[in-house]
Amino acid sequence: MDTVQAHDIFHLLDAEHQALGAVAAGAGLEEALAQLLLALQGDAGDVHGCVILIDEADRFCGFSAPSLPADLCLALQLDEEGPQPSPFGAAAFTGAPVYCGDIAREPGWSAGRKEAMLHGYRACWVAPVFGAHGHILGVLGLFSQLARHPTQLDIDTMTLAARCISHVIERARLERLAGHHAALEQRLQQRTAERDRLWRLATDIMLVTDLRGVIIAVNPAWSTLLARAESDTLGIDFLSLVHPDDLAAARRELARLAAGATTLRMENRYRRGEHDYRTIAWTAVPAEQLIHIVGRDVTEEQEAQLALQRSEQALLQAQKLESIGKLTGGVAHDFNNVLQIISGNLQLLKLTVAGNPQAASRLDSAESAVARGARLSLQLLAFARRQPLRPLATHLGHLLASMQELIRRAVGELIFEETFVSVGLWHVLVDPNQMENVLLNMAINARDAMAQGGRLTFSLSNITLDQAAVASHADALPGQYVLLTITDTGQGMDAQVIAQIFEPFFTTKKEGEGTGLGLSMAYGFIRQSGGHIRVQSAPGAGTTFKIYLPRSLEPLAAMPQWRAGPVLGGFETILVVEDDAAVRNTVVDMLRGLGYTVLQADDGESALRQLQAGASADLLFTDVVMPGPVGSTELARQARLLLPGLAVLFTSGYTYNAIMRDGRLAPSVELLSKPYRREDLARRIRHLLADRRLPGAPDPSGRRILLVEDNADAREMTMEMLNMLGHTVHGAASAEEAVPLLALPGLEILLTDISLPAMSGLELARLARAGSPPLAVILASGHGWAASVAHGSGARFLQKPFGLEELAGVLARLERG
Numbered sequence: 096m097d098t099v100q101a102h103d104i105f106h107l108l109d110a111e112h113q114a115l116g117a118v119a120a121g122a123g124l125e126e127a128l129a130q131l132l133l134a135l136q137g138d139a140g141d142v143h144g145c146v147i148l149i150d151e152a153d154r155f156c157g158f159s160a161p162s163l164p165a166d167l168c169l170a171l172q173l174d175e176e177g178p179q180p181s182p183f184g185a186a187a188f189t190g191a192p193v194y195c196g197d198i199a200r201e202p203g204w205s206a207g208r209k210e211a212m213l214h215g216y217r218a219c220w221v222a223p224v225f226g227a228h229g230h231i232l233g234v235l236g237l238f239s240q241l242a243r244h245p246t247q248l249d250i251d252t253m254t255l256a257a258r259c260i261s262h263v264i265e266r267a268r269l270e271r272l273a274g275h276h277a278a279l280e281q282r283l284q285q286r287t288a289e290r291d292r293l294w295r296l297a298t299d300i301m302l303v304t305d306l307r308g309v310i311i312a313v314n315p316a317w318s319t320l321l322a323r324a325e326s327d328t329l330g331i332d333f334l335s336l337v338h339p340d341d342l343a344a345a346r347r348e349l350a351r352l353a354a355g356a357t358t359l360r361m362e363n364r365y366r367r368g369e370h371d372y373r374t375i376a377w378t379a380v381p382a383e384q385l386i387h388i389v390g391r392d393v394t395e396e397q398e399a400q401l402a403l404q405r406s407e408q409a410l411l412q413a414q415k416l417e418s419i420g421k422l423t424g425g426v427a428h429d430f431n432n433v434l435q436i437i438s439g440n441l442q443l444l445k446l447t448v449a450g451n452p453q454a455a456s457r458l459d460s461a462e463s464a465v466a467r468g469a470r471l472s473l474q475l476l477a478f479a480r481r482q483p484l485r486p487l488a489t490h491l492g493h494l495l496a497s498m499q500e501l502i503r504r505a506v507g508e509l510i511f512e513e514t515f516v517s518v519g520l521w522h523v524l525v526d527p528n529q530m531e532n533v534l535l536n537m538a539i540n541a542r543d544a545m546a547q548g549g550r551l552t553f554s555l556s557n558i559t560l561d562q563a564a565v566a567s568h569a570d571a572l573p574g575q576y577v578l579l580t581i582t583d584t585g586q587g588m589d590a591q592v593i594a595q596i597f598e599p600f601f602t603t604k605k606e607g608e609g610t611g612l613g614l615s616m617a618y619g620f621i622r623q624s625g626g627h628i629r630v631q632s633a634p635g636a637g638t639t640f641k642i643y644l645p646r647s648l649e650p651l652a653a654m655p656q657w658r659a660g661p662v663l664g665g666f667e668t669i670l671v672v673e674d675d676a677a678v679r680n681t682v683v684d685m686l687r688g689l690g691y692t693v694l695q696a697d698d699g700e701s702a703l704r705q706l707q708a709g710a711s712a713d714l715l716f717t718d719v720v721m722p723g724p725v726g727s728t729e730l731a732r733q734a735r736l737l738l739p740g741l742a743v744l745f746t747s748g749y750t751y752n753a754i755m756r757d758g759r760l761a762p763s764v765e766l767l768s769k770p771y772r773r774e775d776l777a778r779r780i781r782h783l784l785a786d787r788r789l790p791g792a793p794d795p796s797g798r799r800i801l802l803v804e805d806n807a808d809a810r811e812m813t814m815e816m817l818n819m820l821g822h823t824v825h826g827a828a829s830a831e832e833a834v835p836l837l838a839l840p841g842l843e844i845l846l847t848d849i850s851l852p853a854m855s856g857l858e859l860a861r862l863a864r865a866g867s868p869p870l871a872v873i874l875a876s877g878h879g880w881a882a883s884v885a886h887g888s889g890a891r892f893l894q895k896p897f898g899l900e901e902l903a904g905v906l907a908r909l910e911r912g
Contacts, residue, residue, distance in 0.1 A: 110134030111259035124267040128159035141240040148233040170207035182221040192222040196244040217242035300390035306353040322368045338364035486524045488649035492516035509548030517556040524647035533617045544585025554580040575646040582639045588632040663899045664689030667713035672702045699725030719747035742783040803847035830854035849876040
């Protein structure tokens with residue numbers, strides 16, 4: 096290496112050092128490269144250099160040429176890439192140096208050639224500039240005013256210069272990246288600080304979980320809202336805090352998030368502490384195998400909305416019920432009076448046409464129409480919660496079992512009916528007869544929804560509802576309930592139908608196939624009984640009704656007996672008080688036809704005057720809604736002061752508030768709702784007259800009788816008739832069971848069937864007559880020959896079958912001797 100060459104190298108390296116320093120000091124790349132090019136050009140004025148910069152995509156990205164004319168610089172910057180458009184493009188494309196010793200002889204040079212020749216340049220030498228990793232950073236070009244090829248010294252100098260230029264370019268890029276990184280780091284720090292402040296100060300819950308739902312991080316709002324410390328939260332599955340009813344939806348949403356979907360809004364309930372739950376509205380985004388979640392507590396908001404909805408619903412429902420109640424109250428009273436007149440006269444007329452089948456058939460048809468009208472009136476009153484109820488402690492499992500045959504006949508053979516009753520089912524306080532109507536109506540509705548057949552399921556279980564369970568139901572209260580679930584596999588209902596199904600007269604059936612009052616009646620009865628009803632359904636998915644009835648701690652009650660048994664009359668006196676003359680006349684005729692002595696009055700004041708004047712009655716039969724200053728309840732009170740043993744039976748087609756308390760009949764009140772049948776009237780009056788004596792206190796005029804009958808139904812009926820006649824009765828199913836009873840103190844009469852299983856009635860009669868004192872004997876039988884046997888033994892004979900009059904007659908003959 097000669098002295099000149101060494102000087103050039105040192106001069107170039109010194110220029111590189113200065114350029115690197117300039118870059119570190121913040122100078123631009125083009126400015127730093129200009130320092131290197133000026134050092135490369137040296138003191139000779141015939142060589143001028145330039146550097147064209149190329150980015151990673153092989154596109155022009157910069158130019159430095161401190162000594163070249165401007166038009167040549169512009170022409171070189173517009174140079175297009177290609178196989179060999181110019182020495183600069185060729186060197187950049189091939190990565191090899193290109194030496195053009197005479198520009199005039201290079202016809203393939205397309206860009207900048209003309210400008211270079213105009214400014215006196217004759218030769219152009221171009222070398223690629225490689226980065227540390229072998230990629231091209233740009234090209235170095237030297238223009239000479241002499242037409243010549245470069246010497247080896249020129250080539251070595253250009254190689255060194257290209258390396259120096261490479262160092263400066265890469266240093267500049269590093270500085271630029273460092274600056275970008277510093278700016279990014281600063282912005283990142285700012286954003287991190289902002290996020291940390293937001294994380295700490297936000298009132299909304301923020302948490303991070305993995306894709307399985309395991310909690311990795313939570314913000315302080317989590318602990319504040321959910322009363323759970325961060326240390327107790329990290330590492331647990333957030334699904335373990337979700338309310339059981341919301342768990343399925345939360346799992347589905349977690350699966351969507353794990354698959355990459357975003358949750359914009361989802362609401363579910365999260366456990367706060369041990370027993371409380373808060374409703375949280377979530378937004379969640381998956382990223383980098385994590386799920387970032389923000390949640391807002393909307394519990395108060397939902398409760399406020401729910402309270403508003405409940406208030407609106409309660410107001411609308413109250414207005415609707417009040418309107419219907421006023422309508423049905425006024426109409427039902429008059430309507431039921433009209434039905435009572437028609438029904439009573441039809442029944443009386445029916446007794447006179449026993450030999451005319453055609454007339455009897457027409458009367459049956461008319462009675463059926465009256466019954467339909469009565470049901471319509473009752474259903475309206477039921478919806479308005481103004482029907483008179485006689486609630487009893489009832490086991491719904493037993494009630495449902497007693498109705499299974501009826502339900503099976505109602506739903507038909509195409510529908511499979513099944514019942515499930517939980518062990519230890521609680522009692523409920525309901526009117527059993529109205530409950531039967533509800534069950535039958537629900538079964539018929541299910542049948543109509545399963546025209547092609549299906550499955551109808553009744554399930555009974557105990558359930559306790561807490562505050563959270565009833566929060567979304569305006570008509571429900573916390574407590575212990577018996578849950579009756581009725582599920583069918585029918586066609587189902589959409590939300591619009593569900594919203595209307597309990598409204599009166601709403602029906603999805605064809606015209607003429609239903610009144611639209613079945614479900615409204617069920618709804619009114621359940622609400623009047625202190626319960627509530629819910630429905631779940633969807634088109635094609637069947638329907639489930641859930642009826643919640645409050646638990647009763649009362650012991651199981653016996654069903655009233657007056658609804659069954661023989662239609663019997665009597666000889667007592669009945670005071671009928673009815674303001675409607677047509678109704679009064681019909682009732683009086685019915686009672687007289689049953690053998691009673693009847694007094695009548697058109698209002699409470701005139702009835703009270705009769706009693707105060709000395710009239711005697713065994714039973715007061717009065718309408719509830721009564722004109723005048725003396726109402727029905729006041730009449731009953733004052734009448735009982737005058738006649739302490741007086742039985743009272745109220746009747747009405749509309750009883751709201753008069754004799755009811757909280758939608759139920761007041762204690763000790765007996766009511767026969769209009770319209771009623773002659774049979775119902777007869778049974779109810781006999782029941783009341785028989786029950787007006789205290790248990791164990793026989794009528795002073797009655798006899799003590801031992802009844803022996805092996806047929807249980809016949810024995811029960813005969814005992815009831817004897818009680819109605821005022822006698823004290825002891826029953827036995829066989830002669831062997833009766834023998835010890837013959838020694839009962841005060842026993843006077845033995846009434847026995849002749850044909851008993853082992854010992855016959857005749858043998859028992861001989862024992863009774865042989866006792867001291869001997870008993871009077873009545874022998875009963877359906878065989879005609881038994882009459883002579885009875886007379887031969889000194890006994891009275893009672894031909895089976897017999898009624899109240901025959902029984903009273905044989906006892907009277909026995910009394911006369």
